[in-house]
Amino acid sequence: MLDRLKDLWAHRELLFNMTKKELKVKYKRSVLGFFWSFMTPLVMLAVFALVFAILAGNGVMQWYVVYIIAGLFPWLFFVNSVTQSVGTVVGNPGLVKKVYFPREILPLAAIGANVFHFALQMLVLFVFLLAIGWHFSIHLLYLPLVFLLEVAFTLGLCMFVSAANVYLRDVQHFVEVATMAWFWLTPIVYLVGQVMNVLGGWFRLYLLNPMTNITELWQFIIYNPHYYAPESYEAGAMQVNYLSFWGITGTAVLSVLLVVFGYWYFVRKERGFAEQI
Amino acid sequence: MANAIEINDVSKMFKLYHENVQSLKEKVLFFRKRGFEEFWALKDVSVEVEEGETLGVIGANGSGKSTLLKCMTRILYPTKGTIVTNGTIAALLELGAGFQPDLTGRENVYLNASILGFSRREVDRRFDEIVAFAEMERFIDNYVRNYSSGMYIRLGFAVAISVDPDILIIDEVLAVGDEAFQRKCIERIEEIQQAGKTIVFVTHNVDITKEICTKVIMLDQGEVVKEGSPKEVVNYYHMAMETEEPGTEFGNRKIVVKGVALLDQDDKAVMDFYTGQTMKVRVLYECSEPVDDPVFGFSIDDYRGFTAYGTNTKLKGMNLGTLSGEGVVEFEMNSLPMLDGRYLVSVAIHSRDEKTVYHWLDKRFPFDMHSDIDDAGLLYIPTEVTVTPL
Structure with missing residues (x-):
C-alpha cells in the first residue's frame, strides 16, 4: 500500500494534468468557456431566490435560498464526483490498455475537476452572501474540516464504484438511480425537522445516511441557523438544523474506513482492468 | 553485467467467455451456464535482458509478442511466473495514446x-526539440482533431522518444511514417542505445532487428521457439514463415519441369551454399508434344521478392529449336555473390514471345546462403582498402 502511495506521489503531475484536461475539455469549443462554471451556480441562486421571494408570504423561513444552496452545492460536488468517476476507467480504454500509470488517477482526476467547480460555486455563494450583508457564523471556520470529511467519503465511494464498474457495468446505472433517490433521502430542499416529526423514534435510522450528517454540517456553518432561524431552537419547534454527535462521529469513522477499503479494492481489482475493458 | 529485465517462466491466460456476461441480470440468469475457455497467450516464457542490451521480439500475428510487452509494463499481470525489472520503464505501445x-x-x-x-520542467526543456523532431513547428498550436494521421503519429513518437528511461519498450511503432521519418526514428533509437539504455522492441519488420538488436527471440503460439543472435533468429523466422506458403505453379504443361536440383561443385544436391561457391541449377524437362523454340529461364529471389539475379536462354542468345521427349538444362553460376540469407529459385519454360507459358514454378526451391564475411549488405563485392596519409 505504501509503495502504491509512493507511485501515486511520483505521478502527481499526471494527476494535475489530467484534472486540468478534464476542465479544459469540458469548455473547449465553447465561446464563454469557464464563464459557464460561474453561470450555473449564479442562475441557480437567482432562480431559487426569486421563487422563495414569491413564496415568502406563505410562512417560509427567511433566506430559504441560502439554506438550500448551503446544502445543494456540496451535494452537487458529491453526486457529480461519483457519477463522473464511475465510468472513468471503462471510458479510457486507450489509456488503460496502452500505458502504465497508477489507475486511481482516473477517478481522482474526475474528483479533482469537481473540487475546482465546487470552489467556484462557493466563491459565487460567498460573493452573494457578502452582497446581501450576511451574518456569518463563527463556525464557518470549520469549513475546511467539513469539506475534508465530504471529500473523504466521496473519495472512498468513487474508488469503489469506478473499480467495480469494470467488472459489472450495472454499477454505472445503479449509481445514477441511487443518487437520485439519495438526494431526496438527504435534507437539502426540506428541513430535517420535518423528517423528525414524521419518523419520530425511527429518526435514528435517517441519521445513518452519511450525507445527512454532512449536509447538516454545511447548513450549520453556512446558513447560521442560530441567527436566521432562532425559533428552531425553542422547545417543540420545527428544527431547521440537527447536529448529531454520534451521526457525525460515525460518518467520520465510516469515511476513513471507506477510503481505505475503496483504495484497497481498487488496487486489488486494478490488475484485471486492461483485460476487462 | 546486471540484468535489466528478468522474465521467469511467465504464462498468461485469458478467459474467453462464450457470452460476454457483464450485467447483473445476465449474471443471475446465466449463473450456471457461464462457461469460458482458457487461452494461454504466453507459455513458460523465460528471457533475460542485460543492461544496455537491445532485445528484439518477433513472431507471427497472435504469437504473444504484445502480451509479453504488456506484462513487462504492468498493463497486464502474468497468470504464472514473475517479471523483475531494474530501473525506470517507458513503454511506447501506441503512439499518441491519450491524445x-x-x-x-x-x-x-x-x-x-x-x-x-x-515532469513539466523536463518537457519545458525539451519542448522545442520534440516539436522539431516531429516537424510540427507550424501546427503545434492547432487542435489535434485537425491533425492528419501522419502528424498525429509523428508528434506521438516525438514525445515518446524523448523520454529518458532506463528501459524503453517499443511495440510496432516504427511501422508508421514515411521512410525519412523511420530513418530518423532508428537514428534516435541508436542514440538511446549508445547512452547504454536497455531496449525491448517488437516488430513485424524483422530486418530492422538485424540492424539494431543485439539479441532476438521469436515467439510462436506463446512460446519462445528461438533465441539468439539477430541473424540466426531472423533466418529461422523466414524459414518458418515460408514453409507455410509454397510458391505457385502455372502453365499449359506442354513442357513440364520434372525436377530441379541445386548442385554444388561436386554435383551434389545441397541446401546450403557459401559466398563465392559454385552453384548449378539443373532442370529436368519432359515434352508431351514437340514444342518449337522454347525458352528456359531461372531466377533467384530473396524472401522479400527482390530478384537477385535471373537469366534465360533467350537472353543468352540461344535458340533451342524444336524439343521433344526429355532432357536436361543446366545453369551454372561460377561464384555466388550473396551474403547470408535465404533465397528461392524459380524455374520457367515459355515461348520466345513470352505469351505462352509452358510451365512456371515460382519461388519453389529454397537454399540458404552462408558467409564468414562480416560485411554488410546483400552482395559481396571484393573490395581493396588502401589508406594513404598525405
Whole structure:
C-alpha cells in the first residue's frame, strides 16, 4: 500500500494534468468557456431566490435560498464526483490498455475537476452572501474540516464504484438511480425537522445516511441557523438544523474506513482492468 | 553485467467467455451456464535482458509478442511466473495514446509527456526539440482533431522518444511514417542505445532487428521457439514463415519441369551454399508434344521478392529449336555473390514471345546462403582498402 502511495506521489503531475484536461475539455469549443462554471451556480441562486421571494408570504423561513444552496452545492460536488468517476476507467480504454500509470488517477482526476467547480460555486455563494450583508457564523471556520470529511467519503465511494464498474457495468446505472433517490433521502430542499416529526423514534435510522450528517454540517456553518432561524431552537419547534454527535462521529469513522477499503479494492481489482475493458 | 529485465517462466491466460456476461441480470440468469475457455497467450516464457542490451521480439500475428510487452509494463499481470525489472520503464505501445482531440498539440505534448512520466520542467526543456523532431513547428498550436494521421503519429513518437528511461519498450511503432521519418526514428533509437539504455522492441519488420538488436527471440503460439543472435533468429523466422506458403505453379504443361536440383561443385544436391561457391541449377524437362523454340529461364529471389539475379536462354542468345521427349538444362553460376540469407529459385519454360507459358514454378526451391564475411549488405563485392596519409 505504501509503495502504491509512493507511485501515486511520483505521478502527481499526471494527476494535475489530467484534472486540468478534464476542465479544459469540458469548455473547449465553447465561446464563454469557464464563464459557464460561474453561470450555473449564479442562475441557480437567482432562480431559487426569486421563487422563495414569491413564496415568502406563505410562512417560509427567511433566506430559504441560502439554506438550500448551503446544502445543494456540496451535494452537487458529491453526486457529480461519483457519477463522473464511475465510468472513468471503462471510458479510457486507450489509456488503460496502452500505458502504465497508477489507475486511481482516473477517478481522482474526475474528483479533482469537481473540487475546482465546487470552489467556484462557493466563491459565487460567498460573493452573494457578502452582497446581501450576511451574518456569518463563527463556525464557518470549520469549513475546511467539513469539506475534508465530504471529500473523504466521496473519495472512498468513487474508488469503489469506478473499480467495480469494470467488472459489472450495472454499477454505472445503479449509481445514477441511487443518487437520485439519495438526494431526496438527504435534507437539502426540506428541513430535517420535518423528517423528525414524521419518523419520530425511527429518526435514528435517517441519521445513518452519511450525507445527512454532512449536509447538516454545511447548513450549520453556512446558513447560521442560530441567527436566521432562532425559533428552531425553542422547545417543540420545527428544527431547521440537527447536529448529531454520534451521526457525525460515525460518518467520520465510516469515511476513513471507506477510503481505505475503496483504495484497497481498487488496487486489488486494478490488475484485471486492461483485460476487462 | 546486471540484468535489466528478468522474465521467469511467465504464462498468461485469458478467459474467453462464450457470452460476454457483464450485467447483473445476465449474471443471475446465466449463473450456471457461464462457461469460458482458457487461452494461454504466453507459455513458460523465460528471457533475460542485460543492461544496455537491445532485445528484439518477433513472431507471427497472435504469437504473444504484445502480451509479453504488456506484462513487462504492468498493463497486464502474468497468470504464472514473475517479471523483475531494474530501473525506470517507458513503454511506447501506441503512439499518441491519450491524445485529446480538443486540446492543441502543445497541450497534448505536456499531457502525453506526463502520462509517460515526464515532469513539466523536463518537457519545458525539451519542448522545442520534440516539436522539431516531429516537424510540427507550424501546427503545434492547432487542435489535434485537425491533425492528419501522419502528424498525429509523428508528434506521438516525438514525445515518446524523448523520454529518458532506463528501459524503453517499443511495440510496432516504427511501422508508421514515411521512410525519412523511420530513418530518423532508428537514428534516435541508436542514440538511446549508445547512452547504454536497455531496449525491448517488437516488430513485424524483422530486418530492422538485424540492424539494431543485439539479441532476438521469436515467439510462436506463446512460446519462445528461438533465441539468439539477430541473424540466426531472423533466418529461422523466414524459414518458418515460408514453409507455410509454397510458391505457385502455372502453365499449359506442354513442357513440364520434372525436377530441379541445386548442385554444388561436386554435383551434389545441397541446401546450403557459401559466398563465392559454385552453384548449378539443373532442370529436368519432359515434352508431351514437340514444342518449337522454347525458352528456359531461372531466377533467384530473396524472401522479400527482390530478384537477385535471373537469366534465360533467350537472353543468352540461344535458340533451342524444336524439343521433344526429355532432357536436361543446366545453369551454372561460377561464384555466388550473396551474403547470408535465404533465397528461392524459380524455374520457367515459355515461348520466345513470352505469351505462352509452358510451365512456371515460382519461388519453389529454397537454399540458404552462408558467409564468414562480416560485411554488410546483400552482395559481396571484393573490395581493396588502401589508406594513404598525405
